[in-house]
Amino acid sequence: MPPSPSPRKPKGSGFERREEILAASLRLFGERGVHGVSTRQIAEAVGISQPTLYAYFPSKDHIAAELSARAFAELERRLTGPHFAYTEEGLAAAFRTYVDFGLENPDAYRVAFMIEGPPPPEGAQVAKKPGEGAFDVLRRAIVRMHEEGLTATDDPERLAQSLWAGMHGLVSLLIARPQFPWVDREPLIQSHVRMLARAALRS
Numbered sequence: 001m002p003p004s005p006s007p008r009k010p011k012g013s014g015f016e017r018r019e020e021i022l023a024a025s026l027r028l029f030g031e032r033g034v035h036g037v038s039t040r041q042i043a044e045a046v047g048i049s050q051p052t053l054y055a056y057f058p059s060k061d062h063i064a065a066e067l068s069a070r071a072f073a074e075l076e077r078r079l080t081g082p083h084f085a086y087t088e089e090g091l092a093a094a095f096r097t098y099v100d101f102g103l104e105n106p107d108a109y110r111v112a113f114m115i116e117g118p119p120p121p122e123g124a125q126v127a128k129k130p131g132e133g134a135f136d137v138l139r140r141a142i143v144r145m146h147e148e149g150l151t152a153t154d155d156p157e158r159l160a161q162s163l164w165a166g167m168h169g170l171v172s173l174l175i176a177r178p179q180f181p182w183v184d185r186e187p188l189i190q191s192h193v194r195m196l197a198r199a200a201l202r203s
Contacts, residue, residue: 014056017046017048017052017056018056020046021042021046021048021053021056021057021063022063022066022067022070024042024045024046025037025042025060025063025064025067026067026107026108026111027045027107028041028042028045029064029067029107029110029111029115030106030107030108030110030111031107033110033115034060034061034064034111034115037060038060039053039054039059039060042060042063064111064115067108067111067112068111068112070108071105071108071109071111071112071113072112072131072132072133072134073133074101074105074108075098075101075112075134076133076134076137078097078098078101079094079097079098079134079137079138080137086144086145086148086150087201088194088197088198088201089197091193091196091197091200091201092190092193092194092196092197094138094141095163095167095193095196095197096189096190096193098167098171099167099170099171099189099192099193102168102171102172102174102175103171103174103175106175109171109172109175110175112131113131113168113171113172114172114175114176135160135164138160138163138164139156139157139160142156142159142160142163142200143156143157143160145200145201146159149202150201150202151200151201151202152199152200152201152202152203159200163196163199163200166192166196167193167196170188170189170192
């Protein structure tokens with residue numbers, strides 16, 4: 001079913017209109033994937049013309065790139081702080097921060113982490129490659145733990161990537177397969193992040 005177009009809107013402030021475009025795009029991308037949505041559909045959902053949309057974003061890929069960058073930046077912000085105490089409890093709390101972010105923001109998580117798309121287009125406002133900042137928070141913590149002899153591996157980079165994959169796997173499955181006969185979600189999440197934390201630490 002095509003999205004219900006919003007009534008045509010009067011000219012508003014540039015910032016507000018830009019945010020409306022991003023919000024509508026995030027919803028549509030989350031429902032259909034980037035490749036299943038056109039700029040015409042986005043414009044109709046916002047209640048503007050397609051040429052008006054192009055005054056704010058040169059292409060759909062520019063919209064997707066900004067949404068992805070925003071999601072990664074928010075995840076980085078959440079992970080940066082009083083996390084990664086070098087104990088099982090501290091690691092589990094940090095991993096839970098990641099899981100909660102994904103489940104609280106499923107559309108943003110899909111666009112940033114689950115939808116394969118082209119690299120950010122030239123001219124897109126992306127300060128760094130998507131995900132680098134958020135992953136670096138985890139990687140730096142694991143490297144420091146390794147230097148203190150606390151990790152269960154001799155390769156902190158491999159361990160950091162494995163932990164990231166473990167968190168992503170749970171979040172993406174819970175988002176993408178809601179009809180699977182999952183056990184109670186809260187105990188599942190708690191046991192998963194605890195398992196990852198235990199696996200990271202030298203026994």
